[in-house]
Amino acid sequence: MQITFAGNDSEGLRYAPIQTPQPYWLAWKEESEISARLDRDVTQMMAPARFLELIHDFTLFDAGIKKIARPNQYFAVKATQERVAAHEGGIIWQTQGSGKSLIMVMLARWIREAQPDARILVVTDRKELDRQISEDVFGGTGDKVRRAKSGTDLMAALADPTDRVVCSLVHKFGKREETEMAELISDIQSAKIGAPVGDFYVFIDEAHRTQSGKLARAMRQVLPEAMFIGFTGTPLLKSDKETSLETFGPYIGKPYRFDEAVEDGVVLDLRYEARDIDQRISAPDKIDAWFEVKTKGLTPIAKAALKQRWGTLQRVLSSRDRLEQIANDIIMDMEMKPRLNAGTGTAMLVAGSIPEACKFFEIFQKSGSILSDKCAIVTSYKRVASEITGEETGMGETEKQYVHRVYTDLLGDTSEEEYEEEALRLFKKEPGQMKLLIVVSRLLTGFDAPTATYIYIDKQMRDHGLFQAICRVNRLDGDDKDFGYIVDYKDLFRNIESAIDDYTSEAFDAFDKEDVEGLITDRAEQxxxxxxxxxxxxxxxxxxxxxxxxxxxxxxxxxxxxxxxxxxxxxxxxxxxxxxxxxxxxxxxxxxxxxxxxxxxxxxxxxxxxxxxxxxxxxxxxxxxxxxxxxxxxxxxxxxxxxxxxxxxxxxxxxxxxxxxxxxxxxxxxxxxxxxxxxxxxxxxxxxxxxxxxxxxxxxxxxxxxxxxxxxxxxxxxxxxxxxxxxxxxxxxxxxxxxxxxxxxxxxxxxxGHGGDYPCSIKTVGQKALFDNLDGNETLTLEVDQAVRDTAPFGWRGNKMRERKVRRCLEHVLDDPDAVERIFEVLKNQSEY
Known part of the structure; x- marks a missing residue:
């Protein structure tokens, strides 16, 4: 079975692969003159050519889970197929969280099947995205992928026709982004390796970035006949839009913007709140009064339970240190916010720097709160002993020494990779055991964790970086997650009253207004x-x-x-x-x-x-x-x-x-x-x-x-x-x-499942069920039992040929055809046979 359907006249048709939980069933969305919803959906989806196409080209397994394309994914691929036929590139814009990565896979598979010489090159500029695309996106769907490690390795891969899908990354994290990009482009231009082989289609992820445009132009020199397709989950900057469209071509199909994805139930709406930490209170009597106000919405039992921990909270809340105030604010949310306190939701804290991230981590560790052992730090820092050589000044611990010490105390003999892998696993799979991730730049793009419900921002951000960061919390995750929440400690959206109506002000003023419409709403008001x-x-x-x-x-x-x-x-x-x-x-x-x-x-x-x-x-x-x-x-x-x-x-x-x-x-x-x-x-x-x-x-x-x-x-x-x-x-x-x-x-x-009075020879649950349904005939029960045990092949249920063998076995023992069918159904529901 490929697709299951359910529908009625009032709600139209819903579709999904088998074993899909109800919240993830999909609604078809396509313009039509047919007014009756069910008739319209059935007519559009059940047209023979489209139905077969959905099964053949738009159904796949992702990390063992069967998935079928959403309408936005289907139409994005169909529009690109037309461009491929004309060999004209362009940009696919599908908002964050709407399944852009699977569009890549579906499109790549279609291209490779339609054109035997076609090869796919996927390029991104972040390590996380490179690993995610090569291992999770393509690897998770069973496609073989070669990851290029350098410009030279990339050129070697392009010259090897056995690698039909190649992934390459363009720089590491850190301050050398511009230098490493230049080095990669230089490697590509000066490589002496054999010429590329095959008909290339180049997918450049995060096409909104200026660097991606530079890379595309360099790649054109190496692959002049290639077709270039840019993918983006965020709008193009007004200043870059003309250049990006010149580099890649026009938008392919209709852009799938954030407000449309929310309306379709593909992602969650975002609720925004600015918090002014500098105005926090410190006098003990005022803290007590604040506690009463803050907790007046709790039931008496919940309030009493929180008061048992109030001694610790009272001490830390009186701190005048800004980072401690932010940490304490988050601790209070962990105690108060329903999804965070229930253990089903998680949060991310974006710190301004790695030293600040370490400071936050130490504060939480020493707080005695729910976060003491349920938070982790994930940054680009890697311990190298030589980095603190010569740092001793006699004037106290330097910044480098401090970060090195925090990481050494945290990791011990564990590697950064092992620590992060376990932290991310808990964050995604066991949210009650890993409630908070402290990050700086990593995990703000391409990180997909449906449990993430709150993102706390204490870092100056704007435009693409901010857009991608806040979308970390827009993923669906069960009935108790209605929204993603943004808590802003840097007042990134100044003049929030006007910003809620005009999203192009301040933090998003580099975007066209229509491209970011509907992105955030004021939390309290909404x-x-x-x-x-x-x-x-x-x-x-x-x-x-x-x-x-x-x-x-x-x-x-x-x-x-x-x-x-x-x-x-x-x-x-x-x-x-x-x-x-x-x-x-x-x-x-x-x-x-x-x-x-x-x-x-x-x-x-x-x-x-x-x-x-x-x-x-x-x-x-x-x-x-x-x-x-x-x-x-x-x-x-x-x-x-x-x-x-x-x-x-x-x-x-x-x-x-x-x-x-x-x-x-x-x-x-x-x-x-x-x-x-x-x-x-x-x-x-x-x-x-x-x-x-x-x-x-x-x-x-x-x-x-x-x-x-x-x-x-x-x-x-x-x-x-x-x-x-x-x-x-x-x-x-x-x-x-x-x-x-x-x-x-x-x-x-x-x-x-059975009575209490049976002959001594009738012992097992299955035998008792046969005895009850064979009118208490002991001899016949034992004959059927033995015949089935001797004959039934392994895994016979659901296999027509093997089921036929079991039926024939029953026909040799039972004379009545009705009895054969009746006993066959009993056997199917008894696990011991």
Whole structure:
């Protein structure tokens, strides 16, 4: 299977490769005169030629994950194919985070397949990008790549036709950028190695940079017949636009700008906040007052927990050192900001220099805070013993000695490469263990870490460097990441009021206005609007619930009290529940964003209190419906991030344990506690015993439905027993406590997957399932069991030829064709066969 589709008339078509999580399903986007969304999408995507093309040219594996092109990637490649046919170069502009690198791969593969003599040369000017493109981008998709190490090596690679994809880097980090660029160009021009072989297509990454234009002109001397394609994720500077377009050619296709990518859900919107550290307070009484203001949005438990660490924070917050003030500000965010404190989000700190980065690192290490052992420093510094030779002056530690000492203490016997590799792995894969990366210039381009949520900037930056840096936090990463956040300690966007409306001022004044439109919005102002909007959406959802909108009305609208098999609206109610979970979760998250820093909002205390009560009600309804409908049968009541958010910003009472369902499913609770299970349910779920019983029944019914293929006859009996129990409860023919105990016993039986009374020869779970479904025929059960064990080939499930062999085996033992099919399905769901 290549592509999976899902769609309806209101939302159109969504598509994705198999096993793609729901948030990453894609919507097709193309102009059309057809107004009906589903008809339009199907017509555009299912045209035979395009459908086959999507499978053949636009589907690939990236680091083991199957991916298919987004519309922006598809149309960028298609537009370039037309330019390739005319042998005319140009610039592909796809905003940061929208999949520019995969466009390179798809285009390179198409060119090499269409033209047997074609060769691809990919050139970039950063080590990280060179490694990423050669190893992660092309290497991750299975393409063989040769990395050129110097100008001479590059010329040798160009003369070797066996290397169809060559990557080359043009300079290292540091102050020798101009010198090394000149050296590379000189190497290329003076090389005595054989002439290049093949029909070359030169991809120059980060084509917005002036250096890339110089390199392109030098490469033209060596490859005069080559076609040059520039790639950029940022706009071209006004001053360089004419030169860049002359060097590479015009834009290829339509530029895919940041605001369009946000609208399409490809990247996240960015929220900006300037912080004036110089105005921080230092008097102890003022710090205490500031703490009260800062934490007024927290619940009593969360506030008490933070106060336990207040002694340390109080000491460091009183510092007058600017870097310490910034570090302490970040520490407070780690304690307060929902995603950072929950352990699902991470942050980057951009320091002004390597010594400053080291200073920040030492401050965090000695702070006694959550960052003491959960931050790392990643810079271009490499330890060389000779660099501190002769540095001793007798006047204290020099800057070089200081940096060398910090790195030596940090690394010990570990190499810089090993340290950084582990730090980046934790940052991406285990954000709770690596919350902050301190950088200077590295990782600000080409570094893709979806966990990155905040970027703190304490370095003078502008134009391309700033654009690329802030886009490190715009990647999608689950439901609890709604935005990327920029915290600016250098006031890079002066006069923020006007800058929010006119992004060409100050830091981005070298860009054309339309090229950076929609890039950032003011965090506090937009957060207020987000809360109002989330409330409107929540109220709109609840409008359809009948008055008085109590538990009975809510369950009747969202759930199926009599069971889904008897409810003609079951599918529609399932869609309503998904909307409920999504909308209430969004409402809680946007409220928490304000509760984490209420003094910056436009709401007064009374208004925030009203919002909190309404959000608490929304989450209570969400929890109760999840339980009542059975949607929580295979999940904890709260995913970790949402549980953290609720505990810290929403729950108003002081009870430390709201429900044991934080750590156990309702099915498990009923199984282990029987009649006592009712005491551990959330308050919203146990106001009426009828609702409690319906919630338990729906969960047990779902368990039975999901497990039926494993042993149909056994679970048919379980279903009959459940139906009988429900009837007796409704007719009040059984005491409530006895009902709970009997349904607990039923759950225990259902979870075993088989009954308890079998002949001695019937031992395994699979044999018991066969025995139940062969009407208790012991001899026949053992015959089938042995025949299948002797015959079934390895990996037979899903392989038609091997499945046919298993069926033939059953036909020799069973006379009835219906029995063959029935037992075959049982075997498919029993892992021991």
């Amino acid at each position: 957060a207020d609007q987000d809360l109002r909007d989330a409330r409107d959406v929540w109220l709109g959802l609840m409008d359809a619930v009948e008055q008085p909108k109590g538990d009975d009305e809510i369950f009747a609208y969202f759930s199926s009290p009599q069971g889904i098999e008897k409810d003609p609206e079951a599918e529609e109610k399932a869609r309503r529940r998904q909307a409920l979970y999504k909308i209430s979760g969004r409402y809680a998250r946007v409220y928490a964003n304000i509760a984490a820093e209420p003094e910056g909002s436009g709401f007064n205390d009374l208004e925030l209190s009203e919002y909190r009560r309404e959000v608490e009600r929304a989450i209570g309804i969400r929890d109760a419906v999840r339980l009542h409908s059975g949607d929580a049968v295979d999940m904890k009541l709260y995913e970790p991030a949402m549980r953290h958010l609720i505990d810290n910003y929403i729950r108003a009472d002081d009870s430390e344990v709201i429900s044991h369902l934080d750590d156990i499913s309702l099915i498990d609770l009923v199984e282990s506690k029987g009649a006592a299970a009712e005491d551990d349910l959330p308050p919203a779920s146990k106001r009426k015993r009828e609702n409690v019983a319906e919630a338990i029944e729906n969960n047990v019914r779902r368990l039975i439905i999901e497990e039926t293929p494993v042993n149909p006859r056994f679970y048919e009996k379980m279903s009959e027993l459940l139906t009988d129990l429900v009837r007796k409860r409704r007719e009040e023919a059984i005491e409530y406590a006895e009902y709970l105990e009997r349904i607990a016993a039923l759950v225990r039986d259902a979870k075993t």
